[in-house]
Amino acid sequence: MTAPLADHRAQLPRPTRLSEVKGWFFTADQLLFDWFLAYQRTAGHRGDLLELGAYLGKSAIFLGARLGDGERFTVCDLFDSPAEDTSNTKEMAKSYATLTRRAFEANYLAFHDALPDIVQGLSSRVRDHVAEDSVRFAHIDASHLYEHVHGDILAVRSLLTGTGVVVLDDFRAEHCPGVAAATWQAVANEGLRPVCITGTKFYGMWGDPEPLRAALLEWLAGQDGVWHEVQQVNGAPLIRISAKDAAEPAHPVSRYRAAPGPKAARAPEHVPGSVRRGPARPGRGPLRRLAADWLPPAVTRALVAARRGRTARR
Numbered sequence: 001m002t003a004p005l006a007d008h009r010a011q012l013p014r015p016t017r018l019s020e021v022k023g024w025f026f027t028a029d030q031l032l033f034d035w036f037l038a039y040q041r042t043a044g045h046r047g048d049l050l051e052l053g054a055y056l057g058k059s060a061i062f063l064g065a066r067l068g069d070g071e072r073f074t075v076c077d078l079f080d081s082p083a084e085d086t087s088n089t090k091e092m093a094k095s096y097a098t099l100t101r102r103a104f105e106a107n108y109l110a111f112h113d114a115l116p117d118i119v120q121g122l123s124s125r126v127r128d129h130v131a132e133d134s135v136r137f138a139h140i141d142a143s144h145l146y147e148h149v150h151g152d153i154l155a156v157r158s159l160l161t162g163t164g165v166v167v168l169d170d171f172r173a174e175h176c177p178g179v180a181a182a183t184w185q186a187v188a189n190e191g192l193r194p195v196c197i198t199g200t201k202f203y204g205m206w207g208d209p210e211p212l213r214a215a216l217l218e219w220l221a222g223q224d225g226v227w228h229e230v231q232q233v234n235g236a237p238l239i240r241i242s243a244k245d246a247a248e249p250a251h252p253v254s255r256y257r258a259a260p261g262p263k264a265a266r267a268p269e270h271v272p273g274s275v276r277r278g279p280a281r282p283g284r285g286p287l288r289r290l291a292a293d294w295l296p297p298a299v300t301r302a303l304v305a306a307r308r309g310r311t312a313r314r
């Protein structure tokens with residue numbers, strides 16, 4: 001017997017904050033996504049956003065909150081569709097067995113008023129849905145098998161704008177050597193130029209990385225709790241970054257956020273799709289200045305409003 005529609009709805013997730021959405025998206029990468037996207041906006045690098053591999057939406061929800069006016073966000077995932085080869089089928093059954101597109105959509109709509117453009121299918125088909133030279137920021141996090149990642153890198157190369165940035169997930173993880181092989185092969189043979197790495201992600205581009213590297217190093221120098229060093233790799237500088245002691249950047253606000261108690265009643269009104277900064281840390285004057293310089297206006301407004309709310313409650 002088919003369960004009534006209301007029963008299905010009751011089983012869909014209703015996250016009250018981004019940390020409740022299952023996925024793999026850590027502080028260092030949140031900070032870097034935030035920084036790269038803000039840098040691009042400030043530098044006038046227009047373009048769309050793309051994510052290959054969304055799972056339940058953790059990084060997609062974060063990315064969607066940083067979409068500029070007139071920009072398009074495309075998310076490609078198999079969700080509950082079958083993969084086409086045995087290794088990918090095995091990977092899906094092992095790692096993402098409970099994933100459904102409806103759960104992704106429910107999560108995403110908890111934080112945003114509208115869904116991104118969803119391509120349900122193999123990432124190898126993404127070129128049929130996204131125009132060449134149109135994407136400013138692409139996150140490759142779909143299959144972690146060598147052939148797929150290699151294909152995704154080549155596809156993204158054709159979709160990125162000249163100043164576009166690609167991020168590769170799990171480029172050095174023990175359980176998926178194919179991602180490492182595809183990543184460094186692209187550096188050696190396909191003209192991919194590294195900008196920086198964290199413990200989980202590789203950030204690179206096919207355009208000139210020097211202006212980005214210089215701006216990133218300047219930003220890193222003023223960050224509390226974010227460690228970095230520069231190593232020479234293949235004749236070019238590569239920035240290593242770790243952010244174990246850093247605060248998370250602004251998160252989008254869930255429409256299911258707990259109803260405010262009497263004390264919180266003066267907090268700013270919730271607007272789905274607006275963003276809220278993680279726990280505030282004392283003595284962050286320079287951060288506020290950087291926020292004003294680098295964050296999208298909507299993010300800055302949310303920060304200022306949240307701060308006013310906190311001040312009013314003291």
Ligand SMILES: C[S@@+](CC[C@H](N)C(=O)[O-])C[C@H]1O[C@@H](n2cnc3c(N)ncnc32)[C@H](O)[C@@H]1O
Nearest residue numbers: 023024053054055058059077078122123142143
């Ligand atoms: C590691 S998860 C993505 C995690 C997500 N970005 C996050 O931050 O939580 C990988 C996703 O890739 C999808 N996937 C696996 N193989 C794929 C393929 N060949 N094409 C498209 N999506 C695929 C899976 O369904 C899964 O949702």
